[in-house]
Amino acid sequence: MRIAILDDYHGVAESYADWTTLGPHANVQVFHEYLSAGPGRVETLAPFDVIVAMRERTPFPAALIEALPNLKLLVTTGMRNNAIDMAACKARGVLVCGAPGSNQAVNATSELAWAMILALFKRIAQEQTAMRAGLWQTGMPQILAGKRLGVVGLGKLGVATGTVGKAFGMDVVAWSPNLTDERAQQAGFKRVEKEALFATSDVVSLHLVLSQRTQHVVDAAALAAMKPSAFLVNTSRAGLVDQKALFAALREDRLAGAGLDVYEVEPLPADDPIRSMDNVVLTPHLGYVSEPNFRDFYSNAVQTVKAWADGAPIRVLS
Numbered sequence: 001m002r003i004a005i006l007d008d009y010h011g012v013a014e015s016y017a018d019w020t021t022l023g024p025h026a027n028v029q030v031f032h033e034y035l036s037a038g039p040g041r042v043e044t045l046a047p048f049d050v051i052v053a054m055r056e057r058t059p060f061p062a063a064l065i066e067a068l069p070n071l072k073l074l075v076t077t078g079m080r081n082n083a084i085d086m087a088a089c090k091a092r093g094v095l096v097c098g099a100p101g102s103n104q105a106v107n108a109t110s111e112l113a114w115a116m117i118l119a120l121f122k123r124i125a126q127e128q129t130a131m132r133a134g135l136w137q138t139g140m141p142q143i144l145a146g147k148r149l150g151v152v153g154l155g156k157l158g159v160a161t162g163t164v165g166k167a168f169g170m171d172v173v174a175w176s177p178n179l180t181d182e183r184a185q186q187a188g189f190k191r192v193e194k195e196a197l198f199a200t201s202d203v204v205s206l207h208l209v210l211s212q213r214t215q216h217v218v219d220a221a222a223l224a225a226m227k228p229s230a231f232l233v234n235t236s237r238a239g240l241v242d243q244k245a246l247f248a249a250l251r252e253d254r255l256a257g258a259g260l261d262v263y264e265v266e267p268l269p270a271d272d273p274i275r276s277m278d279n280v281v282l283t284p285h286l287g288y289v290s291e292p293n294f295r296d297f298y299s300n301a302v303q304t305v306k307a308w309a310d311g312a313p314i315r316v317l318s
Contacts, residue, residue, distance in 0.1 A: 001309065002070075004048040005030045005301075007057035010294070017298035022306055034058070034267055042067045049073065050308075052099075052301050055288065056081055057266065062088035073308050075099055077297035078288075079315065082210060086318040095308065096318040099300035102292040109287035110160035113205050113235045116259025117144075119281045120203070120231045126278060145169035150201030151189070152217070153208035153236070154179050159187050161205050173197055177213060198222045203231040210237035220245035226255055233259040235287040250279055261287050 003022070005013045008030050013019075019028045029048075035041040035058060042064065045051060050073045053060065060074065065088040074089060079098040089096050119125055122141045130138040149165035151158045151174040158174060165172045166188070174189045175197045184191035198204060198218075204226070208214045218232070218241040226232070232255065234241055243264055249255040257279040263272075266285055274280060300315075307314040 001026050001050060002048045003028045003050040003052065003305065004045060005052045005054075007034060007054040008032050009034075009054075010289075012291075012294055013052075013298050016291075016295045017302045019302055021302060022309065026305075026309075046070065050075065050305055052305070053077070053081070053084070054297070056083035059083035060089075061085050065089055065092055065094060073097065073305065073313075075301050075304050076317070077101060077301060079317070080209075081317075084318075089318055095313055095316065097304045097308065097313055098315040098317050099297055099304050100315070101288070101294070101300075102290070102296040104290065105288050105293045106156045106160055108290040108293060109157055109235050110164065112261060112283065112287050113157075113161050113207075113233055113259070114164055116233045116235070116261070116281050116283070117149075117203055117205065117231070120233070120257050120259055125281050129278070147171070147202040148173060148200055150175070150192075150197040150204040152176060152197065152204060152206045152240075154184060154187055154189065155207060155209075157236075158205075158207035159189075161207060162187070162189050173201065176208060177217075194222070195225060198225040199227075201230060202227065203233060205233040206236045206240050208236055208240055210239045215239050216242045218242065218246070223249045223255065228254055229256050231255070231257050231259065235259075235261040238262045238264045247274065247277075250277060253279075257281070259283075261285055 003026055011032055013030050035044055045068055047070060049070055051071060052075045054077050060083060062085045065085060071094050074094055074096045076084060077099045079100050084096060086096060121144055123139050126139055145168060148171045151162045153176045154174045162172045172189050173192045174184050175192055175194050179191050181191050220242055223245050250258060259281040261283045262285055304315055
């Protein structure tokens with residue numbers, strides 16, 4: 001049984017889980033670098049019976065699934081993966097199973113959102129660049145207390161993010177397509193309409209699941225409604241935002257800045273123009289990246305593969 005572990009950027013897959021428990025017939029190969037799309041990816045993955053994918057780092061569209069004749073089991077870390085064509089897997093007889101992570105993942109993503117919010121309000125990136133250039137106090141930081149935080153999506157992540165906002169003395173409001181006044185109140189926040197949230201918030205933080213319904217929920221109109229002094233933070237999925245409209249707003253100073261952890265193309269190309277924008281705080285999709293989460297990901301991946309090999313698959317997604 002040949003097993004491929006993809007996109008282990010941090011080189012921890014083999015130390016965070018005991019793959020030897022799969023037995024002597026399991027040949028495990030770890031890929032630390034991203035496999036670029038194209039014939040090379042197909043050729044590399046073609047020999048494997050089992051592939052363990054790290055979240056949505058490597059997409060599995062129908063064309064790739066159909067080009068891997070030996071593939072029998074595809075394991076995704078997490079229990080949802082929009083980058084896998086489930087219908088194609090089912091048609092090819094490829095079983096898709098999940099490997100859940102740690103409950104602390106909510107904290108990790110919310111903490112990253114707050115790192116970005118603080119960096120934007122306090123001009124951390126700009127002042128660090130200025131300090132390294134020999135300069136001193138090049139701009140005016142802002143105070144969070146009394147400002148409005150708009151939380152888009154009030155699930156566990158949204159609630160965690162909003163709770164911190166209240167601790168900073170911010171006025172926290174929330175909106176999502178299905179959010180009711182009652183649910184918002186139960187979480188301790190006020191629901192407002194989408195238009196009001198974007199028009200009145202000093203910073204908007206996105207915590208929605210990407211779906212057909214939420215694709216480009218932050219469109220040109222929503223961005224145009226924002227104050228020129230406001231910030232947008234996205235630690236969820238790039239598809240929630242109309243990227244062209246966002247970058248235009250940032251270039252034209254119609255938006256003060258943004259904190260971005262997610263991108264339409266990942267890894268983000270080295271020459272992407274967003275890398276050179278000084279009003280954007282960038283991180284390389286770190287929201288779910290933490291030791292407890294990855295230890296659970298890989299340990300549960302081993303369990304999932306072992307259960308399948310024993311003829312009793314678990315956590316079946318498709």
